[in-house]
Amino acid sequence: MARRQYPFHLIEPRWQQRWEQEQTFRAWNPGEAVPPGHPFGLRHGLDGKTPVAAQLPPKCYILDMFPYPSGEGLHVGHPEGYTATDILARFRRAQGYNVLHPMGWDAFGLPAEQYAVKTGQHPRVTTQANIANFTRQIRSLGFSYDWSREVATTDPEYFRWTQWIFLQIYNAWFNPETRRAEPIATLPIPSGCDTPAKQRAYRDSRRLAYVAEAPVNWCPELGTVLANEEVVDGRSEVGGFPVVRKPMRQWMLRITAYAERLLGDLNNIDWTDSLKEMQRNWIGRSEGAQVTFALEGNPEGITVFTTRPDTLFGATYMVLSPEHPLVARITTPAQREAVSAYQAFASGRSDLERTELAKEKTGVFTGAHAVNPVNGQRIPVWIADYVLASYGTGAIMAVPAHDTRDFEFAVKFGLPVVQVVEPPSGRDWRGYTDEGVAVNSTSDQVSLDGLPTPEAKRRITDWLASRGLGARTINYKLRDWLFSRQRYWGEPFPIVWRTGEDGTRYTEAVGEEALPLVPPPLDDYKPTPDGQPPLARAADWVNLPDGSVRETNTMPQWAGSCWYYLRYLDARNPDRFVSESAERYWMDSTAAGSRFGVQGVDLYVGGTEHAVLHLLYARFWHKVLFDLGHVSTAEPFHRLVNQGLILGDDGQKMSKSRGNVVNPDDVLAEYGADAFRLYEMFMGPLQEVKPWSTQGVAGVYKFLGRVWRLFIDETSETAFEQACAAEPDRAAAHLGLIKLAPNVQDVPADAHHLKPLHQCIRKVTEDLEGLRFNTAISALMIFVNEAIAWEVKPVSVLRPFLQLLAPLAPHLAEQLWEMLPSGPSGAPPESLSYAPWPSFDPALLVEDTLEIPVQVNGKLRDVIRVPVAATQADIEAAALASEKARPFLEGRTVRKIIVVPRKLVNIVVA
């Protein structure tokens, strides 16, 4: 190993210990006593006091997406976001905010359970070992987390409240009038429900958490169902195992009720457009109409959803999804065999096969005919798996002339194609799916001919509505959230099953006093042989004395991460999931008594992989809690930033198989935490994808070495090194031998010191504000490159510089700060972390003269120096007098001279 640039291996542990011992980064809630001598109290005049919310400084809640503590440990992608938030947290602290910056563990998860299945070891043991390793790694990076607020979703004192929130959801319904969740007791029961059993069934069918027999994504390999979102291309997102559809009894959460609000409230939060767009796409709102087609020889009709009711005249056949309940009732005897065979074929296909074979349309005629309501045409009814049971009504009217899929299908099965839309300019109408003008759309009842598409839609929808045949409708892709898993290592549902007088089974909430409901230890963590979840093995736990039976499903991993940001606010509260005062102070800055900030988390940083699932689920839970009065904001995360992926040295995604994985532990050992942090930020913009470069780390490490040498006397460092060599065990104690360089002096600074400093202050402040860490670091480098050449280095200049460096490289900054003598203005604050952020003096940045580029016809010919006070005429004259520009002016007519004040001159010649 090359010689160390500076003794980071001694400095970094030293400061990490100090911060921990002195609880430097503890954040105080309203009503909490600030211990005497704490730098936060000293800074804000709250030393030893117990402030109420109004006495605390403005809050700033800076949040990381908490990690799943995997057995592999941290990779360099994790600390990217963590470093960014830490820099901002330290910056805001220095600016005087009360900063909440917590960390915790999304600790439920499949790997620990799979290990338990193999070895019989309780998943908690594995989980705790992994948490310990992650904690060590994260702590070694010197992040300013308030560890007193650490949470783990697997902690019973945490999931007690996850279960409690589930009960709030279970005990609520969505009132379509008020468009919000309300306690289930307020649900009006229709008069038809005249027995307690019927009333109960009605209520249960309206709850926000309900049980349904639904076709689910069953993954045999994992032994559990998966949410739609967890299935990618017909395989499990985790592990990549095949997934099949299978009807099962499952818990669902009624997230669809919130579709409109989840969509609408995106407009009130500060997320990137691309992220909002992803959420919008996932929710998938589409406007259209429901249209009912009569069936020949059957009193029922087929209701379809269409976004193009204007093409109704072009509907030449209909398609039901193979699972549609009508199929059995309308299929003619002649077609029965073919239809059943097709249904078997469709259901037997895994999602993977369905996706892979999507190119080729398949389907079967049912033998039934429907009647096009608009022109009385008799059209055949088919079934095909390109129509999804779960979207719209599970049935479509097919308009092959103007829908790609219908067109493919019609061509394959020889069904008629009728033009009803005229494309704008001579384009082929066959398969034309965009807007145009309606044609061939006239009956004795109604005509659309000549109408542009939007107008035609309106006309036909009104007509259908007036006849009771259809209505304007809004449809969503979003489906209710499949919330149960057949696993051991998750939160058990606080639910028991009872059997009613009439023999039907129904659910009942476990009392809140029984929480947390902890999963019992098992000898064997596998599902039961008959396919029941592992918890079913614990007969004593499942069967209760009063004859009721516990729910044996558990909640998905998302549950714990849906609200952890709220628990941080009041992590050790034994009585409530979060106290009202803490919640208001940290989340709702517009509440009475607070003066600053935004509603919700001020900054939330994490990877794009959670762009839909976690963020949508968490928003949903938050809105339910908001409706029920448990939280004070409609949205949890005000500002959200996705950090970009870090690729390997080779520009490829890091993976063990490619052998390009960078282990932070190795980087830390060689370069230290400050260099690691600095490099993570120096690589490029936070949001971009960028490749790791070990040489790049060495570059910023050298920069920190230069900072060190800017301050340190080399002779004393040699003495220190010799002492360390003599007594390696006492190396840390020898740090005291290191002295400041003799030219670091407490003397007045002059303009040639102050100008670079104040330029640096301005640039770093603005860049941190905008999360442009790479350019902030570049500004620090520029300052150091200048300052290192100074003969004398005034302490009053070095001190603010260290403050600017501190958020990025806190250990080194603290160490050097400690060594600086106190200035004329008195001793520096106890900890650099709470020293007020320096401000720049614009007066010091003013130049006497300006460099003005001179262009001729837009090409740079010279740079002239003019006094700041120069008038436009002065500048013009100076430009025309330029020696270098003159040759380009000779023999030509000056047409125009553009003078951009303070910027540039452009002489336009003919």
Added chain:
RNA sequence: GUGGGCGUGGCGGAAUGGCAGACGCGCCAGACUUAGGAUCUGGUUCCUCACGGAGUGGAGGUUCAAGUCCUCUCGCCCACACCA
């Protein structure tokens, strides 16, 4: 297919419509050294001996002025994907 993002030196990347390439890596030269994968100084977009010219994936356009704005086009990345 749909939506979003991105194309700038050998590399990572800088540039409120106003000097393209800040800062760093690498490379080249020099200094100090027994030595250097240390440190310090200087240089480093390309073509040209030079004057100068060209240059931000490509082609047009707007403008006194375009990496930046507009149109078309090519390439790469990410997400969703039979959503009626």
